[in-house]
Amino acid sequence: MSESKQDVYLNPHQARRRPPTQYEDLLGDAIERAFAAGVHDLAGLVAHLNRTGPGCPSNDGVWTEALYQEEIARLAA
Template identity: 70%
Template sequence: MTDRYLDPHQARQRTPTTYEDLLGDAIERAFAAGVHDLAGLVERLNDSGLASPSGKAWTEAIYREEMATLGA
């Protein structure tokens, strides 16, 4: 029997999309590089080549909106 409190995906409703996987990877790389502020994270996302959902450059507002959408 699996302990539900040790399941890292217990709240997952579906498998992540390729875009969500790539976004998560880019965010993890930024954190691993010591970036822990929103401005730095947005800069790293733009440097990564991963486009925002609108295809525009990442901004703090676009990042916040995307996180709210993905977290809903």
């Protein structure tokens, strides 16, 4: 076995089943920018996404707290 047990835990993509879509990359980048700007609460994150995008895939592109939670749960499944 060429990898040690510790090496497996250092692989940041070990749970990935496929490459991320463009939408997933954009959403991840937007979330990272929000955190970097000091946004650390759900309401602030949703407001940031509504200002900067990407838009919510449903609800005419407008994020709500509930839709954000549903989308993140869907992406994590």
